[in-house]
Amino acid sequence: MFQQQIANGIVLGSIYALIALGYTMVYGILELINFAHGEIYMIGAYSAIIFLALLTTVHANPPVFFLLLLLFSFSMVMTAMYGATMERVAYRPLRKAPRLSLIITAIGMSLFFQNYVMLTQGARDKVFPQDVAKDISLMLSDIFQRILPPGIGSPHGVSLFGAKFSNMDIVTILSSITLMILLQLFIKRTKTGKAMRATAQDPSMCRLVGIDVDKIIRVTFIIGSALGATAGIMIAANMKYGRVHYYMGWTIGLKAFTAAVLGGIGNIPGAMLGGFVLGIVESLAAGYISSEYKDVYAFVILILVLIIKPTGLLGERVPEKM
Amino acid sequence: MMNKKFLINCQAVGSWTSLFLFSIFILLSLLSCKKEENVLWIGVAGPMTGDQAKMGIDMSNGVTLAVEEWNERGGILGKKIKIIKGDDRRDPREAVNVANKFVNEGVVGVIGHFNSSCSIPASKIYFEFGIPQISPASTNPTLTEQGFDSVFRVCGRDDQQGKVGAEFILNILKKTKIAVLHDKTTYGQGLADELKKNAEALGATTVAYEGIIxxxxxxxxxxxxxxxKNPEVVYFGGIYPEAGLLVKQMRHLDLDAIFVSGDGVIDPEFIKIGGDATEGTFLSFGPSVEELPTAKKFIETYTERFGEIGPYSTYSYDATQILLTAISLAKTIDGKKVAEAIHNLRYEGALGAIEFDEKGDVKIAPYIFWVVKGGKFEPYKPAEPEPST
Known part of the structure; x- marks a missing residue:
């Protein structure tokens, strides 16, 4: 049971981590807690379902691997567009406004997106087509069975260290770690990344030396939103979940925010660590104490971190964010 | 100085004018609000939007059909009947708002609400203003245990359902180790508690009792x-979206226990979300409407008009028929007398004969078990019982 609970926690945690990356990046640059980021994740999941519906209307039936690739690109582009538009419409006009106005705007954007999706997509739960989810899962298990030693992979999932993962769980964990590393490299090694770090430290100085601060902020939103979309798709396309609804982003958004704070907000490996720790704590607490208060544990952690170590686990380098 | 004074005057004049216009507006709207003399209003309350919107729409479709039948026959007490919908979004606070709205609109009776957690707080308001309320779907016992003589339901009660569920698990499935899960709502936890109590009385052991969100x-x-805890049966008190995910994740974790649940799960969405994992799950619900000879005509008209019939469409239809029949028998819209007429009524409806006891519950609540087979709900007919040894 213990191993399985850790496994459950890691899977949940990698979803939190992917969303937390978006929170932490935006916070690093704008010092804005973008409460609408959870909704971007929700839109990512919806985009995946819409894309599949589009495919069926044109009777396209691409091979599964190709389909998965298309699915991810479509949703990521969609959410990137939503993210960039949100930044342009809601946050850029407030660049010089007090911090509080920004946060209130962010909550407003969150409510707006929820109701926007409810009105355009309907209030009923949507279900990711289960046959597609199954095809994807079978394709993945095929790959796993080829690369992993025999006996570990099976069409129903992967058994590792006495715990069972669904095939999509493995992809979720691996891709969240990979994306975090890529993001870290991007920020540390590329010119745009350097500009992002510079903007985080001193936007007005950046303007003086010729960095297009608005563009850098836009790029941040685009990357963060695309990462949120991957989390959304991985929840939708997982055989274990597959349910999508318009308010799914709110709680998970708050938890991802908790993860970001726990890891040290503004710190990218911290967001990832925070996500995993939160997921595991939540699973263990739900398993060993009571599942009725599953949502409570995350927020207890948030309060404890804010009281005991406001900089978070990896947040020593707060003055030099990201 | 002059300028400023002038401005202040202007403002004062402006505000007085606007106040004047405003009061005229209020008066006008009050006048236009004045009830149309030849119309009786019936309230339909339920989740018309939100994740349970389908249930609310099913309800209002059923009510619409019944009302149209009466209007074709020339209405009631010489008046046409009209429907007013109230959306409680499955939120108890909204339900109270809806109830107050209905009171203000002067409805003669209410069909609703859907969720027990909405029906119960709303029932206090309806009772206070003497408006008969018939719920087609709220199964929590508390609803009719409050001593309100104008509250009725045409569905069963959770204690009846819990008892039937417990007997099913022990006598037909012959399992004794039960894990009970619930979604912490009035309905879900209420049903789960009743099942737990009844199953334990019959000699079962509850190996786990947990709430989910x-x-x-x-x-x-x-x-x-x-x-x-190795349960043989997992019983869930709750609604279909969580039920679908629960079954799926049970199978993922190789938990092979039989999944049994109640009437909140009987919705095609359950199979859509749960996929193959829902095969062989058992759900307690009323008898199959399709198999009832009395419901044949209703089903025909309903499917022709609105498409596929919902689980609570028939209940809402019968509830409306009962309310309207009672009004026509009482020859008044006085809530007290109508409620009395409902108590004395024996109504032959689409669901068969319905009679109410003094609390407002149906005298016979025929719960049966349904099984998911081939992606469809089917009334479960157990194999011939083996001769006991």
């Missing part, structure tokens, strides 16, 4: 815990 997507933590 409505709207959550991941129940692996609690299911992993349940799995260590």
């Amino acid at each position: 409505q709207g959550d997507n991941d129940f692996t933590a609690v299911l992993t815990k349940v799995k260590t």
